[in-house]
Amino acid sequence: MRRLKDMELGKTTSLCPECLKLLQATLYEREGKVWMKKTCPEHGEFEEIYSGSYEWYKRAEKYAMDGRGIENPQVTKEEPSCPQDCGLCRLHLSHTALANVVLTNRCDLVCFYCFFYAQRMGYVYEPTLEQIEQMFRVLKEERPIACNAVQFTGGEPCLREDLVEIVRLAKSYDFDHIQLNTNGIRLAHNPELVGKIREAGVNTLYLSFDGVSEKTNPKNHWEFPLTLEHCRKVGLGIVLVPTIIKGVNDHEVGEMVKYAFKNLDIVRSVNFQPISLVGRMPRNERSRYRITIPEVIERLEEQTNGEITLEDFFPVPTAMVISRFIEELTGKPSYDLSSHFACGAATYVFKEDGRMIPITRFVDVEGFLEYLKEKTEELRKGKSKTLIKLKLLTSMGKFIDSGKKPKDLKLGRLLYHLLIRRDYGALGRFHLKSLFIGMMHFMDLYNYDVERVKRCCIHYVMSDNRIVPFCAFNVIPEWYRDKDQESQGIPIEEWERRTGKKLKDDLYKRDVEKLKRTEAYRKFEQDLREIRSGLY
Template structure:
């Protein structure tokens, strides 16, 4: 640092130059708009960690069949995707509705506030999913239904079943959990239709937090939702807890959220913290007071849990070193986590029968593993006898425990060879599911707003929205910046009054059974 990039003016949305520099030990973005003046925001609270993750930056394979075909597309004005986008769709978001059964102050989408209802039909949703499956060279295999509240869409379960029929191997639902808490039958129906993961809003363990973030007392409801998921028959859905983190509101409770996940490791397999992204205008003072970064997350988890530190966390594209090697060995493109290194971080911890927690970095030489994967991929690419080089790589990684595991520190009864061997020998997806079954993923994904917007992050985004006209749009372009969400929803929506006339007896805000509470 310093380094140059492009950002947006948070007032007018114009593309403007930005500089990221170290300031007081933090990584800070500075930018100026000729019309609206100077802006400054903390990107990561620890400049050292900000720089350390950059060694994992990689360019992805992009897509072969972009929607936008112009020769010189401009980011983020020409999203669709386009030929300069560097990462294929790893996870697709599909908004089923902007209606909800809550009116939360931190939500991206709210039909009441917008004045119109966005709710694509079953056929429209099917066409959008078909677009994702047609993406090349890597068809999208993971989809998350979102909203609004997706579970209130009249064809919700039918849509989930259709996603399974189309070949999606990971089907997620981002939900507040109300319908799951209210009905075991509905929860079982989700499981039977094909849902794999419930992406559950989960801001804390105290109702005082929910009154501030959502406006309701919600702890009991959240716990009932998880209990109903635990009670389903057959292959159990897993839960990812998703706390929206606001500095000074719930950052004191992050350790308790992880403890709850550990206590329910039979069903909760991940906690994905999401530092709040600000929409609209906010004063400089409030921005500085409420801003919460990924390195703040690491600090809070260290202070509140004791067993996690910065060295345990890896940026998301670190996984691309392994996926690239597997792709080369198998001879076909595979999912590549080539997102920007500053978008998200994560780690795995293992939980034994007594609820003892052991981070993977305590018994696996992760740095050595990742570097070997990268070096091995390079050697295979350069080798004149690629078949021999691939065979040697497979043999090395099939002996995973010998090369990368400190056996004296492993959790009792664990055999990582049983997980890694199928991954390299057969490409068996069950290997990874077995791995996560014994582990809890703890991570954070910091989505952007107008104040910390970095266009380089948008170009490398791997989480995309698919929309009714066939476009695929990066998450941070859709929800901030040019505000594609506003454009798309207005174009494919009907005014609230008209929607109510077409749907007698239905409501824009579905009944939740929760009493509205003031913040305290």
């Protein structure tokens, strides 16, 4: 029973975790946290943590900003229902900022928590090159803003023998960013493949990395150092992707960031993903493992002795303040990150004398964003673009504390090139000088919020060419992911007959002792010793 001191924050629409019926849900504050409550006539009441910090929730909410939607929606239904009627429809408020393309459901691992691999599904799903090319066409036809970033995922995409050809095909469609989502095991043992995918067009390896110890990261602990060193040799940037589970690996978030920071020449980002609790799970089990974005950041603050704090982070749609200014300046629709304010958060951390310095320590970020909002409004009212540019150029310095910023960081010049000259290479140079720390909390059926789905900007493109929000595709697989892939899949026996292969031969056989003797693994251990001894 809800207590009288619970403070209602608003209503939204959710789903019953048992029958998927659309339900009205209430968001409310209790004891400094935000909760969701919903009641199914058949399956009863569900109460779930929505955000571990009411303070963070309210701060993030200030930056809520909607995108412009889709000019050419795929769903032409007059009154579509979210999330039942995906692809992108007229209700959807964000363009595709990143498109996931599933290349296979085969995998070389059998992780206990994963339901998405061929052995368990009973069929092999692998779209043909022709199907993949049609997906690219659909993404490029999206209006008003065509998709400019794709991520190849699986299963394990490195099991595709034509992976390099697929990457080249994506490059031919002028995608600016091509990412490969991988456990890195095949790449650890095949440095030539690392070079080939880099040359073909992959510019970011989205690499699973659930911890710095054998216990927290049994998936690729021993192979990860080899993959990193191979990427270093060919200049292929890495994003470390830890899935954070309370009581399992949340005690290592600080060391993960410190390790990334120590390898800043090749690690571009750490993108933490608080666990999405898929499947049916009783409340006590959910409470045991559930962790939310502000709670991960709180762990990070504790484990870095306050070098990185909650106040250093901003929600994803904050970036729209910048993109809307550029849009008014150019008169052209701009790439937006218009996700819901509760979906993600991020900050930039710079290096100075071995210390981690978040951007907020030498930039008045909030003041600068307010200034950009003012200038955007002036542009909307018809003020001279030349005058606005001059004002911005002369005013940027007052938001930067030159005495506290890293000595070799020419931030004013970088911002000038990005905002005034619209040189997006400047953004790349900015990333090379910093570590981007991101948080992205994908939903599950217990905390499902349809308002977040409507604003999702990370999508999947399916074999029938529908573009579907991440948390519809993965959280309701019977409607989207599994339904689509089963319709295109080949029964395992038939796949084995056609290919002459055995699916079980994909499974990885690890020689731990041999891997421990590699120079890369020894370097990894040395890095951790230095971090733990306080030398770094």
